[in-house]
Amino acid sequence: MFKKNILIFTLSISAIAGCGGGSNTGQSPATIDERETPPTITELEVTEGGIDGQTLSVNIVCDECLPSLHVYRWSIDGTIISTTDRYELSFQDYNKEIRIDVSANNNASLSDSSYKVIVPSRVQVTEIYSTSEAFAALKTDGTIVTWGDGRYGGRSESVDLTGVTKVYSSTYSFIALKADDVVVTWGHDNSTFEISEVTEIYSNLEAFAALKADGTVVTWGRDVYGGDSSYVELSDVVEIYSTAFAFAALKNDDTVVTWGLDSSGGDSNSVDLTNVAEIYSAREVFAALKKDGTAETWGNVNAGADSSSVELDNITNIYAAQNAFVATKSDDSISTWGNDWANNFDDFTLTNIVDIYPTSFAFAALTIDGSVRTWGHNLWITGHNNPEINNISEIYTSRGAFAGLKSDGSVVTWGNRIFGSVSSGVELSNVRKIFSTREAFAALKMDGTVATWGSNTSGGDSSSVELSNVIDIYSTDSAFAALKSDGSVITWGYSLSSYEISDIADRLLPSEVDILTIETDLNP
Numbered sequence: 162m163f164k165k166n167i168l169i170f171t172l173s174i175s176a177i178a179g180c181g182g183g184s185n186t187g188q189s190p191a192t193i194d195e196r197e198t199p200p201t202i203t204e205l206e207v208t209e210g211g212i213d214g215q216t217l218s219v220n221i222v223c224d225e226c227l228p229s230l231h232v233y234r235w236s237i238d239g240t241i242i243s244t245t246d247r248y249e250l251s252f253q254d255y256n257k258e259i260r261i262d263v264s265a266n267n268n269a270s271l272s273d274s275s276y277k278v279i280v281p282s283r284v285q286v287t288e289i290y291s292t293s294e295a296f297a298a299l300k301t302d303g304t305i306v307t308w309g310d311g312r313y314g315g316r317s318e319s320v321d322l323t324g325v326t327k328v329y330s331s332t333y334s335f336i337a338l339k340a341d342d343v344v345v346t347w348g349h350d351n352s353t354f355e356i357s358e359v360t361e362i363y364s365n366l367e368a369f370a371a372l373k374a375d376g377t378v379v380t381w382g383r384d385v386y387g388g389d390s391s392y393v394e395l396s397d398v399v400e401i402y403s404t405a406f407a408f409a410a411l412k413n414d415d416t417v418v419t420w421g422l423d424s425s426g427g428d429s430n431s432v433d434l435t436n437v438a439e440i441y442s443a444r445e446v447f448a449a450l451k452k453d454g455t456a457e458t459w460g461n462v463n464a465g466a467d468s469s470s471v472e473l474d475n476i477t478n479i480y481a482a483q484n485a486f487v488a489t490k491s492d493d494s495i496s497t498w499g500n501d502w503a504n505n506f507d508d509f510t511l512t513n514i515v516d517i518y519p520t521s522f523a524f525a526a527l528t529i530d531g532s533v534r535t536w537g538h539n540l541w542i543t544g545h546n547n548p549e550i551n552n553i554s555e556i557y558t559s560r561g562a563f564a565g566l567k568s569d570g571s572v573v574t575w576g577n578r579i580f581g582s583v584s585s586g587v588e589l590s591n592v593r594k595i596f597s598t599r600e601a602f603a604a605l606k607m608d609g610t611v612a613t614w615g616s617n618t619s620g621g622d623s624s625s626v627e628l629s630n631v632i633d634i635y636s637t638d639s640a641f642a643a644l645k646s647d648g649s650v651i652t653w654g655y656s657l658s659s660y661e662i663s664d665i666a667d668r669l670l671p672s673e674v675d676i677l678t679i680e681t682d683l684n685p
Contacts, residue, residue, distance in 0.1 A: 197269045197271060198225045198267075198269075198271075199225065199267075199269075199271040199272070199273060200223050200224065200225045200226035200265040200266060200267050200271060200272060200273040201223060201224045201225065201226075201265075201273055202221060202222070202223045202226075202263070202265050202273045202274070202275045202683070203222050203223060203224065203683075204220075204221075204222035204223075204683065205219065205220075205221060205222075205261070205263060205275050205276075205277045205681065205683055206219065206220040206222070207219050207220075207261060207277060207279050207676055207678075208220070208676070209281065209674045209676060211249070215249060215250045215647070216247055216248070216249055216250070217235075217247060217248045217249075217250060217259070217279075217281065217676075218246060218247045219233060219246055219247070219261050219263065220246075221263055221265055221275075223265040223273065225267055225271075226265040226266060226267050226273070227266065227267050227268060230265070230266035230267065231246070231263065231264065231265055231266070232244075232263065232264040232266070233245055233246050233261070233262075233263055234261070234262040234263075235248045235259060235260070235261050236259070236260045236262070237254065237257060237258070237259055237260075242259075250281060251646065252285075252632055252644075252646045252647075252648065254281065255281055255282070255283050255285060255301075255648075255671075255674070256280060256281070256282055256283070256301055257280065257281075258278055258279070258280055258679055259278070259279055259280070259281065260276060260277070260278045261276060261277050261278075261279070262274065262275075262276045263275055263276070275681070275682055275683055276681065276682055277678060277680070277681040277683070278678070278679040278680040278681065279676050279677060279678055279679060280676075280677040280679055281674050281675075281676055281677075282674065282675045282676075282677050283301075283648075283671050283672045283673065283674045283675065284300055284301050284302045284671060284672040285300060285301055285648040285671035285672070286298045286299070286300055286306075286644060286648060286650060286669055286671075287299055287300060287301050288328070289633075289635040289642055289644060289650070290328045290329070290330045290335065290635070291330060291635055291636060291637045291642075292309075292313040292314045292330050292331065292332060292333055292334065292335060292348060292637065293313050293332045293333065293637060293638045294309055294310040294312070294313040294315070294637050294638060294639070294640075295307060295308065295309030295310050295311075295313040295314040295315035295335075295348070295637065296308055296309050296315070296635065296637065296640075296642050296652070296662075297314060297317070297328055297330070297335050298650060298669060299325060299327075299328050303323060303324045303325045303326065303339075303340065304322060304323055304325065305317065305322040305325055305328065305337060306665050306668045306669055307322075307335070307347075307665075308652075308661060308662050308664065308665050309637065309640075312333070312348065312349065313332075313333055313334075313348050313349070313637075314330070314333070314334055314335040314347050314348030316347075317335075317347050319347070319351075320337075320345050320347045320351070320353065321345065321353075322337055322345065323339075324339045324340045324341060325337045325338070325339050325340075326338055326339065326340050329362045329363075329364065330364075331348075331364035331365070331366065331367075331369070332366050333348050333349035333350070333366065333367065334346050334347065334348030334349050334350045334364070334367075334369075335347055335348055336362050336364065336369060338359055338362065341355075342355050342356060342357045342358075342359070343355050344356050344359065344362070344371065346369065346381075349367060350367065350369070350381075350382055352381055352382075354381075356371050356373070356379050357373070358373050358374040358375065359371045359372070359373055359374075360372050360373065360374050361401075363401040363402075363403055363408070364382075364403065365386055365387060365403040365404060365405055365406055365407065365408065365421065366386065366405045366406060367382050367383040367386050367388075367406075368380065368381070368382030368383050368384075368386040368387035368388040368406075368408070368421065369381050369382045369388070370387065370390070370401050370403075370408055370410075372398055372400075372401055376396055376397040376398050376399065376412075376413065377395060377396055377398070378390065378395035378398050378401070378410060380395075380408075380420075385406075385421070385422055386406045386407070386421050386422055387403075387406070387407055387408045387420050387421035387422075387427065389420075390408075390420045392420070393418050393419075393420045394418060395410060395418060396412075397412045397413045397414065398410045398411070398412055398413075398418075399411055399412065399413050400440075402440040402441075402442050402447065403421075403442060404421075404425045404426045404442045404443065404444060404445050404446065404447060404460060405425060405444050405445060406421055406422035406425035406426075406427070406445065407419060407420065407421030407422050407423075407425045407426040407427035407447075407460070408420055408421050408427075409426060409429070409440050409442075409447050409449075411437060411439075411440060415435060415436050415437050415438070415452065416434060416435050416437065417429065417434035417437050417440065417449060419434075419447070419459075424445070424460070424461055425444075425445040425446075425460055425461055426442070426445065426446060426447040426459060426460035426461075426466075428459070429447070429459050431459060432449070432457040432458070432459045433457060434449055434457060435451075436451045436452045436453060437449045437450070437451055437452070438450050438451060438452045439479075441479040441480070441481050441486070442481060443460075443464065443465050443481040443482065443483060443484060443485070443486065443499070444464060444483050444484065445460050445461035445464045445465075445466075445484075446458060446459070446460035446461055446464050446465040446466045446481075446484075446486075446499075447459055447460055448465075448468075448479050448481065448486055448488075450476055450478075450479055454474055454475045454476050454477070454491070455473055455474050455476065456468070456473040456476050456479065456488065457473075458473075458486070458498075463484075464483075464484040464499065465481075465484050465485055465486055465498060465499030465500070467498070468486070468498040470498060471488075471496040471497070471498050472496065473488060473496060474490075475490045475491045475492060476488045476489070476490055476491075476496075477489050477490060477491055478517075480517040480518075480519055480524065481519060482499070482500075482503070482519035482520065482521060482522065482523070482524060482537075483521040483522065484499050484500045485497065485498065485499030485500045485502070485503035485522075485524075486498055486499055486503070487503065487517060487519075487524055489514055489517070493511070493512040493513065493514070494511075495511050495514075500522070500538075502522055502523070502536075502537045502538040502539075502541075503524070503536075503537070505536045505537060505538075505539075506534070506536035511526050511528075511534055512528070513528045513529040513530070514526050514527070514528055514529075515527045515528060515529050516556075518556040518557075518558050518563065519558070520537070520541055520558050520559070520560060520561050520562065520563065520576060520577075520580070521541070521560050521561055522537050522538035522540075522541040522561065523535060523536065523537025523538060523541035523542050523561070523563075523576065524536055524537055525545075525556055525558075525563050527553055527555075527556055531551055531552040531553045531554065531567075531568065532550070532551055532553070533545075533550050533551075533553050533556070533565060535563065535575065535576075540561075540577055541561050541576055541577045542575070542576060543575065543576060543577060543578065543582060544574075544575035544576070544582060545575050545576075547573060547575055549573045550565055550573050550575065551567075552567045552568045552569070553565040553566065553567055553568075553573075554566055554567065554568045555595075557595040557596070557597055557602065558597065559576075559580045559581045559597040559598065559599060559600060559601065559602060559615065560580050560599045560600065561576055561577035561579060561580030561581075561582075561600075562574060562575070562576030562577055562578075562580040562581040562582035562602075562615070563575050563576045563582070564581070564584070564595050564597070564602050564604075566592055566594075566595055570590055570591045570592050570593075570607070571589055571590050571592070572584065572589035572592050572595065572604060574602070574614075579600060579616070580599070580600045580615065580616075581597070581600055581601050581602045581614060581615030581616065581621065583614070583615075584602070584614045587612050587613075587614045588612055589604055589612055590606075591606050591607045591608065592604045592605070592606055592607075592612075593605050593606060593607050594634075596634040596635070596636055596641065597615075597636060598615075598616075598619045598620045598636045598637065598638055598639050598640065598641065598654060599619055599638045599639060600615050600616035600618075600619035600621070600639070601613060601614065601615025601616050601617075601619040601620040601621035601641075601654070602614055602615050602621070603620060603623070603634050603636075603641050603643075605631055605633075605634055609629055609630045609631050609632065609646065610628055610629050610631070611623065611628035611631050611634065611643065613628075613641075613653075618639065618654070618655050619638075619639040619640070619654055619655055620636065620639065620640055620641040620653055620654030620655070622653070623641075623653045625653060626643075626651050626652075626653045627651070628643060628651075629645075630645045630646040630647065631643045631644070631645055631646075632644055632645065632646050636654075637654075639654050639655035640652055640653065640654030640655050641653055641654050642662075647671070648670065648671030649669065649670060649671075650662070650666075650669045
């Protein structure tokens with residue numbers, strides 16, 4: 162590949178030690194004469210170092226050049242990320258292509274340019290998944306590390322978890338989809354079999370459904386909960402939904418097929434499931450929104466399946482709590498049905514709703530001006546009249562409490578105190594995102610630190626761990642796991658019983674960094 166001289170950049174940056182600088186000519190760079198000999202780059206070295214090997218440095222070896230005139234440009238996908246001789250890697254940079262363009266110059270205003278494309282490769286945790294009481298970390302080499310309660314998937318020694326491309330989870334089990342089309346489950350369910358062309362896997366409490374590219378479905382697990390689907394026609398399926406004990410499949414002709422426990426939505430013979438646009442589910446009830454704005458409900462009549470007392474027309478969206486539903490309508494009104502507490506909103510009107518957030522026994526409606534209206538069981542809405550609940554941009558929930566993230570990065574909480582509604586004494590500013598267990602919250606701040614509150618045994622107390630440089634947080638019902646920028650993982654909250662993170666901590670650490678050269682215009 163021919164190299165072209167380029168215009169000299171005006172930026173002047175000191176090179177790191179060992180940058181050649183005419184050393185192959187036997188003379189000092191400071192004595193370059195007036196022969197106007199152009200510089201020649203002979204080598205471009207990229208090395209890693211610094212704390213945890215997270216700093217990349219480039220060294221230019223060249224003839225007839227002045228190191229003080231070197232110019233550097235690092236980029237990822239065309240975006241410049243550094244213009245010095247080094248670049249500090251972030252967690253997301255590993256295993257990505259990074260391009261380094263350099264220019265070597267001299268006092269005669271002559272230059273030479275070169276480039277190298279490298280990949281800083283290391284094996285690291287890329288995503289963490291959870292069941293009710295266990296975690297599973299997927300690494301970039303396709304292996305999985307698990308910890309937590311073995312009954313919920315925390316122990317995986319008996320299964321082959323290599324070559325994994327995607328992980329799914331239910332309340333009690335993990336499901337791994339492998340590159341060779343093998344599906345593996347562990348936890349409450351322990352199965353291994355081959356399913357080709359899987360596009361998505363769905364689950365309820367104890368059954369699973371794999372949707373294939375051709376629209377057919379393969380099911381397994383506890384028969385009565387939907388593991389056995391032999392009695393229904395599962396073809397041309399585009400999406401699958403679930404309650405705790407049943408499934409509903411939306412087909413490309415807008416009809417719906419259901420199977421599983423009859424009383425939890427498996428039997429839909431009493432409703433007209435044609436022209437369906439979307440399906441929503443509570444614990445034991447389905448609600449189907451049809452394209453004409455009407456809705457059908459079925460399942461456990463004592464848990465929200467009976468909607469005969471309300472008019473379900475002109476509906477734009479449906480939201481589900483544990484045993485209740487709320488539907489927003491095109492005229493800004495709402496309809497609620499299910500448990501009696503769902504109707505407890507007579508003291509205010511609901512208009513300009515942006516989104517509705519449910520806990521087990523309450524709803525909070527966020528409106529376009531950042532105000533919030535909360536209603537539900539009295540014990541689940543404590544503090545909902547707090548005047549500080551304003552300018553809300555996002556709401557997060559535990560089982561029974563709300564945390565409102567405000568536009569200025571502060572946080573206000575309300576709801577049932579058992580589930581994390583009390584956050585007084587916690588520094589909640591500059592918050593970027595909030596995560597929750599069943600009874601506690603964790604707020605990830607802009608600077609990578611974390612503030613926690615709620616039940617101590619469910620992750621509200623994080624005093625035993627160092628929560629800095631955190632880039633993401635995951636949770637079970639009662640514990641949190643934080644992925645840090647150095648690739649390490651820490652957990653806090655309820656003891657995850659049979660298999661603690663301390664037992665496998667070394668397996669969660671990233672490997673050493675390898676610098677792979679993908680492309681360069683220099684001769685090897």
